[in-house]
Amino acid sequence: MIGNFTYHNPTKLYFGPNAVESLGDELMKYGKTVQLIYGGGSIKQSGLYEEIMEILLACGKNVVEDGGVMPNPTYDRVKLGAKRAKDNGVDLLLAVGGGSVCDYAKAVSVSAYCEENFWEKYYIRFEEPTCKLLPVGCVLTMAGTGSEMNGGSVITNRAQKLKIGHVFGSDVMPKFSILDPQLTYTLPERQMIAGIYDIFNHICEQYFSGEDDNVTDYIAEGLMKAVISASRKAKKDPHDYEARSNIMWAATWALNTLLDKGKTTDWEVHMLGQAVGAYTDATHGMTLAAVSLPYYRYILPYGVKKFKRFATEVWGVKEEGTDEEIAQKGLSAMENWMKELGLTLNISDLGATEEMIEGIADATRVQKGGYHVLTRPEIVKILKESL
Ligand code: NZQ
Ligand code: ZN
Helix, strand or coil: CCCCCCCCCCCEEEECCCHHHHHHHHHCCCCCEEEEEECCCHHHHHCHHHHHHHHHHHCCCEEEEECCCCCCCEHHHHHHHHHHHHHCCCCEEEEEECHHHHHHHHHHHHHCCCCCCHHHHHHHCCCCCCCCCCCEEEEECCCCCCHHHCCEEEEEECCCCEEEEEECCCCCCCCEEEECHHHHCCCCHHHHHHHHHHHHHHHHHHHCCCCCCCHHHHHHHHHHHHHHHHHHHHHHCCCCHHHHHHHHHHHHHHCCCCCCCCCCCCCHHHHHHHHHHHHHCCCHHHHHHHHHHHHHHHHHHHCHHHHHHHHHHHHCCCCCCCHHHHHHHHHHHHHHHHHHHCCCCCHHHHCCCHHHHHHHHHHCCCCCCCCCCCCHHHHHHHHHHHC
16 A cells, blocks of 8 residues: 555435435534525426425525536536625535536535635645534435535636645535435446546546555455446346445445545546536546547557456456456456446547647646656547547
8 A cells, every 4th residue: 555544434324215204303503594406407397306405404504506517517507606695694505416516516516705716726726624514415316426425516617627635624525425226226327437437437536556565456356347347237128226226325335535535546438428518518437438449549558467367356267368458358358348328438429529639638637646647749639439
């Protein structure tokens, strides 16, 4: 294991069917005014909005509505939400939805009382908040990002064509999250599989780094196998509770600060995917799927040992041939699984064009923790192969 680390995750989780019944107990810990944050309407269609509203009113809360948060939430939208929170003296930000809604709530939390331009401070200069923070609680309706138990908040600045994530510290993580796998049943299949690939890639991003014998990698392999198995069952039957609950729980553990312990971590697929997202506003998991294979095939020679281990341990590839051949077979097995799920495997299908490539390359941040640090020409090459 590399270096010293501190492990502390303050988010309290309520997991399982009807976990939302615990919301009242949590609400009692906060003041009277709750900003109810949700997306474009799925919670109204499913009936969850009414259920949450009843609980809020039964707890005597003043509700400040903040609906219509878009997928890939924007800087302009956060500005509105932050003003709303400050003007109304909000005591709790309650996010009901997927990663976008949770990320947005965290951005509002750190921005409502921020005296400076919060985009510049948090997303360009990567400074930590120094102002008063508002507590965030979350009722999750989509599994994928892990936002329910981490400090991540990814915001898109449309004017600057940048999509950037800041991973805030434990003060910004949700105080509590309610995880009822049944709430994910209404997700369209495309969102479900995008979320599944997001989970899988979060694990890969942390796994594909380092060459030591590290307990975290064994945990990662177990989680990857669980995601592959559950994904096949959920694709066949979206109402398979066992599969949906495994997907939801794996999503949380894939990105709740456990899997980076003792790891340098890569995250270059996310940097490429986010840059594609800044230009196309495409679904996050799909942007990752579309750049993953060209990226991994490109860096494989720099990390053959780990890609071979990925092939044999995760995909059951037999140890026949050279290390590189075995490693390649692992990526082929992953490609077959991605096709089986129906993931988008190129960025043109997400709206990216050849003319955008230079701009997307400019928007791609280079990470240093993986097996190879990309140069700009290499980024352009990988993006072109992803078209
Ligand atoms: O807006 P509504 O109407 O609710 O519809 C949403 C949205 O259109 C819909 N949806 C969610 N739950 C549903 C549902 N539809 C029917 N039934 C349900 N139960 O699904 C669509 C996508 O929702 P969204 O929240 O955007 O998806 P996701 O959870 O994938 O979040 C994506 C955002 O999270 C960021 C991404 O970059 C993107 O901006 N990420 C956050 C991370 C973090 N906090 O650590 C890490 C990730 O790598 C990721 O970057
Ligand atoms: Zn992701």
